[in-house]
Every structure is written in structure tokens, then in C-alpha cells.
Amino acid sequence: MKPTRTSVLTGQLVNYICSSCNHQLRRQRRGYASMSQPPRPSIYDVVCVGGGPAGLSLLAALRSSPATANLKVALVESQDLSKTRDFSLPPNQFSNRCSSLTPSSVRFLDTIGVWKHVKRERVQGYTEMQVWDGISGARIEFDWHAEKEAGRGERPIAFMNENLNLTSGLLKRIDELGGVEILDREKVENIGFGEESEEADLSMWPVVELNGGRRLAARLLVGADGANSPVRAFSGIESRGWDYERHGVVATLETEGSGWGGDASKTAYQRFLPTGPVAMLPLPGNYSTLVWSTTPALAAHLKTLSPKDFIAMVNAAFRLSPVDLAYMHTQASGQADEFSWREKHTEFDMQRIPQKAVGVQEGSIASFPLKLRHADTYIGERVALVGDAAHTIHPLAGQGLNQGQGDVESLVKTIDFAVTHGQDIGVEMSLERYNVERYAANNMLLGVCDKLHKLYAVERGPLVGLRSIGLRAINSLSPLKAFLMAQAAGTGVKIL
Numbered sequence: 001m002k003p004t005r006t007s008v009l010t011g012q013l014v015n016y017i018c019s020s021c022n023h024q025l026r027r028q029r030r031g032y033a034s035m036s037q038p039p040r041p042s043i044y045d046v047v048c049v050g051g052g053p054a055g056l057s058l059l060a061a062l063r064s065s066p067a068t069a070n071l072k073v074a075l076v077e078s079q080d081l082s083k084t085r086d087f088s089l090p091p092n093q094f095s096n097r098c099s100s101l102t103p104s105s106v107r108f109l110d111t112i113g114v115w116k117h118v119k120r121e122r123v124q125g126y127t128e129m130q131v132w133d134g135i136s137g138a139r140i141e142f143d144w145h146a147e148k149e150a151g152r153g154e155r156p157i158a159f160m161n162e163n164l165n166l167t168s169g170l171l172k173r174i175d176e177l178g179g180v181e182i183l184d185r186e187k188v189e190n191i192g193f194g195e196e197s198e199e200a201d202l203s204m205w206p207v208v209e210l211n212g213g214r215r216l217a218a219r220l221l222v223g224a225d226g227a228n229s230p231v232r233a234f235s236g237i238e239s240r241g242w243d244y245e246r247h248g249v250v251a252t253l254e255t256e257g258s259g260w261g262g263d264a265s266k267t268a269y270q271r272f273l274p275t276g277p278v279a280m281l282p283l284p285g286n287y288s289t290l291v292w293s294t295t296p297a298l299a300a301h302l303k304t305l306s307p308k309d310f311i312a313m314v315n316a317a318f319r320l321s322p323v324d325l326a327y328m329h330t331q332a333s334g335q336a337d338e339f340s341w342r343e344k345h346t347e348f349d350m351q352r353i354p355q356k357a358v359g360v361q362e363g364s365i366a367s368f369p370l371k372l373r374h375a376d377t378y379i380g381e382r383v384a385l386v387g388d389a390a391h392t393i394h395p396l397a398g399q400g401l402n403q404g405q406g407d408v409e410s411l412v413k414t415i416d417f418a419v420t421h422g423q424d425i426g427v428e429m430s431l432e433r434y435n436v437e438r439y440a441a442n443n444m445l446l447g448v449c450d451k452l453h454k455l456y457a458v459e460r461g462p463l464v465g466l467r468s469i470g471l472r473a474i475n476s477l478s479p480l481k482a483f484l485m486a487q488a489a490g491t492g493v494k495i496l
Contacts, residue, residue, distance in 0.1 A: 047218035051077030054387030055224030056170035100398035117169035125156030138468035229389035254359035
């Protein structure tokens with residue numbers, strides 16, 4: 001089916017009308033309608049449900065591309081986006097919802113004109129990662145060592161950034177581009193199929209019904225609406241996986257310094273404990289963001305502690321043995337005094353662990369359940385899923401947001417191809433390119449993170465020794481480390 005430039009129904013459908021509907025739209029409109037009939041839907045080329053990083057990136061990318069800039073697009077979001085758009089915090093305060101952006105994701109955001117709107121003074125790149133086994137002490141150190149030796153300087157492995165900083169920048173870019181109808185503070189009441197009428201046959205088009213009464217018919221409906229996606233439910237696509245019986249505890253920490261390498265050379269730290277990995281990731285200045293995966297009971301206990309005892313537990317997590325840490329978890333209070341005593345009797349290399357936390361930002365301690373989910377497919381007839389609507393990953397590799405950005409980049413290229421080749425952007429055949437490109441790559445990453453979580457949950461036995469040997473072997477093989485880093489950064493050769 002080829003697109004036509006006919007403008008129909010007073011501009012409801014502009015620039016892109018499939019030929020199967022065109023003959024219906026040419027019929028003369030009736031001058032009345034029954035009061036009992038639902039309001040006639042507004043017709044869009046793309047309706048995106050979900051105003052998080054994935055959904056906003058999709059709309060910014062569509063409006064930035066000359067091929068797709070004339071598509072009629074709309075965003076549906078239940079939250080008030082004006083608060084996100086006006087995001088502002090003092091330099092010594094940070095949101096506890098932070099994500100690691102790979103160089104590949106940053107390059108995509110820069111290409112679509114978003115990165116210039118992100119507050120760069122609140123973004124922190126890091127050039128090294130220290131990862132070690134909490135039981136055996138086996139360690140792997142990620143940095144661009146070969147490049148440093150060659151005198152080419154250090155380049156970031158990734159960038160830590162607050163999610164609100166990113167979404168604020170995305171909204172500013174969308175405002176700059178214009179042409180996106182933003183329906184925020186609107187909840188999806190129902191998604192069904194349209195009706196066949198004298199004006200148009202929308203019986204195979206998804207129609208989104210909002211709590212305010214609006215109805216939106218979509219040539220392509222994109223679900224960027226999270227793990228409990230209504231769009232995925234409407235499409236009948238199953239999502240499979242399991243809960244990890246772990247919670248991620250997050251907090252914004254103040255450290256005793258800006259890192260062993262100062263502001264110019266920041267390091268991220270992650271220690272694998274039997275209950276789950278604990279990570280301290282650098283933010284600008286003397287601040288870091290904490291992500292501690294642990295059991296629901298221990299997560300609940302951590303949130304009840306005083307700031308002084310919570311800080312002691314964080315410092316203990318990177319320094320003490322799992323046995324000592326387990327004992328401190330049993331204490332109702334007094335962890336600060338306990339850590340002070342036990343630290344004196346524990347040996348560790350100060351330069352290979354994070355500087356001590358000395359403060360925790362008020363109100364920043366929170367937790368969320370960890371789970372793995374993967375949809376059976378990312379596409380259906382006139383439906384596409386991106387981000388958490390398609391997959392949910394363990395946070396140990398910090399790849400969740402980057403997966404969503406990769407989805408968006410691929411989907412936009414697919415839509416661009418369909419438009420420039422005269423295809424209907426909503427049919428499953430046109431969307432297959434996106435599904436093929438992203439499904440296998442995401443599935444591999446989900447599997448790797450899942451196996452790592454299970455591998456390091458083992459506390460004793462030969463598996464502990466074997467994983468330690470493997471970690472030390474990888475650490476000694478610089479080419480293999482460089483390959484793994486390039487894959488994690490999204491800059492390596494595609495293997496799927």
C-alpha cells in the first residue's frame with residue numbers, strides 16, 4: 001500500500017493515508033451523529049503510550065528525522081510532565097533514580113538533538129570499573145588501559161545521569177521541534193479496535209480511550225508504558241520471566257572525597273555478595289548513587305536504620321567479609337559502632353574500594369523489586385513495544401535504560417524505511433525489521449545478567465573457585481577485556 005498526500009476529514013489524517021482506507025474516506029460525511037455513539041476518534045500515524053525515556057526518545061527521534069517529521073504523532077502519559085520539564089535541584093542534591101548511559105546511547109541522543117538539552121553539570125562520566133567477588137576477592141578491572149598507554153587519554157566507559165535530567169532534556173527537545181500532541185495527566189481507560197463507518201474503516205486499528213473522553217486511533221501504537229504495559233495486554237503478547245526475590249535499594253550518598261582519581265578520573269565499584277551485588281556509581285563532586293540488590297527482608301531493614309547506621313552498612317558492604325556483614329544485618333541498631341570496631345580488624349586495599357560514605361541524602365533511600373521479564377515478541381499488527389514494556393532486566397549491568405534507547409533507535413530506523421519505501425508503518429511485515437534486530441540482542445543480554453546473578457548467589461562449593469579462576473583469567477587477558485567493554489559500551493562489533 002502506498003501513502004498519499006491527500007488531506008482528509010479536516011486534517012485528522014495528514015500526509016499518510018493507506019489506500020485500503022482511502023476509498024472510504026472519500027465518501028461524503030453525514031451531517032449528524034447519534035447521541036448514543038461514542039465520539040469519533042482522532043486519527044494519528046503514531047500514538048505512544050508512556051512518557052519515560054524510551055517514549056520521549058521515540059518522539060524526539062521521529063520529529064528529528066526528515067523522513068518521519070511530518071507524521072502525526074501523539075503522546076499519552078498519566079503523570080504531569082510540566083514537573084519533569086522544569087526539573088531543577090541544587091548542585092548538592094541528586095535524584096535517587098539514576099542510570100548508566102553508554103557512549104552508544106549518548107551518541108544516539110546527540111544525533112537526535114537531545115544531549116545539548118541535558119544539564120551536563122549533573123552528568124558524570126567514569127573511566128574505570130572495579131568489580132570483585134565478595135567471597136573469594138577475585139577481581140576484574142575495566143579501563144581503557146591500552147589507550148592510556150598509547151597516550152590517547154581516557155575515554156568514559158559510561159555516564160551516570162539522573163533519569164529526570166534525561167527526560168527533562170527530551171521534553172525540551174520535543175518542545176523545540178514542535179508537532180507532538182502531548183496528552184499528559186491522561187490515563188488509558190481502554191484500548192480496543194475502531195469501527196467501520198462511511199468515513200473510514202478503522203476496524204483493525206487500535207483505538208486508545210482516555211479518562212478525559214478522548215479517543216485516539218493509531219496507525220501504529222507504541223507501548224513504552226512499563227513492565228505492566230496496557231499496550232502489550234491489548235496486543236495479546238505474553239511476557240514471561242520470574243521474580244528474583246530481591247529488592248534494589250537505592251540512595252544518594254555523600255563521600256569523603258571526589259574519588260581516588262579526583263574529578264578527572266572517576267571509578268565505578270561493584271561487589272558481588274551472596275545476597276546480591278552492591279554498586280557505588282559516581283556522580284559529580286563528592287556524591288555517588290547506591291544500588292544494592294539484596295533480599296526483601298534485608299532491604300526493609302536497611303530502610304529502617306538511622307542515617308548513621310545506614311552509612312555504616314554501606315561502608316561495611318564494600319569492606320567487611322560476608323559473615324561480618326550478615327551479623328550486622330541482625331542488629332536492630334548500633335551498626336556504626338560495630339563497623340568502626342570490625343573495620344580495624346579487616347585488611348583491604350583502600351585504593352581498590354570506594355571512598356567512605358559520610359552522608360546520605362534525606363529522603364533518597366528507597367527500594368524496588370527486581371524481576372526478569374521478556375515479551376514473546378516486540379511487534380503485533382499495528383503495535384510495537386519498546387523499553388520495559390518489552391523486557392525487564394536485572395540492574396547488575398546497568399543496561400536497562402540503554403536497552404530501551406537501542407530499541408527506539410532501531411524502531412525509528414524501521415519506521416523511516418517504511419515511510420521512504422511507501423509501506424504502511426503499522427503492519428507487522430513493516431515492523432519485522434525492528435523485531436529481528438532487537439529481540440536476539442536483548443535476549444542474550446537478559447540471559448547473561450540472569451546467569452551472573454545466579455552464579456554469584458552461590459556461597460560455597462567448587463563453583464566459587466571456578467568463577468574466581470574465570471574472573472582472574474579474564475582480567476589478565478587485555479584483548480578479551482577490551483572486547484567485553486566495547487560490547488557493554490555499545491561500540492563493539494555486533495555479534496547478533
